[in-house]
Amino acid sequence: MKPYKTLRYFLDHPKDKRTYTDSGHQLLVVTHCRDLGVIVAKNCQPRFHVNANIAKASQRAHAILCCFQSRDPCALLRAFKVYILPILEYVTTVWSPVQRRH
Secondary structure, three states, X not given: OOHHHOEEEOOOOOOOOOXXXXXXXXXXXXXXXXXOOEEEEOOOOOHHHHHHHHHXXXXXXXXXXXXXXXXXXXXXXXXXXXXXXXXXXOOXXXXXXXXXXX
16 A cells, blocks of 8 residues: 555544554545545545545636636536536535434
């Protein structure tokens, strides 16, 4: 394993104050991490994941508007569905019950 790819992650407050090493490198303690494209935070809220995806989708939308000379709504809608919507919809089912109120 690569030491810089190995992290120490707690879902609650870290009670364990020991340091862990891998191949002589101390593991970093992080408050959120990305795994399989999902950013998980300590409090299990989707804020980091949603903000990262919004930023990525915004960059793609800007690139589409800069690159496409046509302003045809059908072409722009197709580009949105192909390039931006998958970013926004990726793993939304993971977060869907988080804000549910009974």
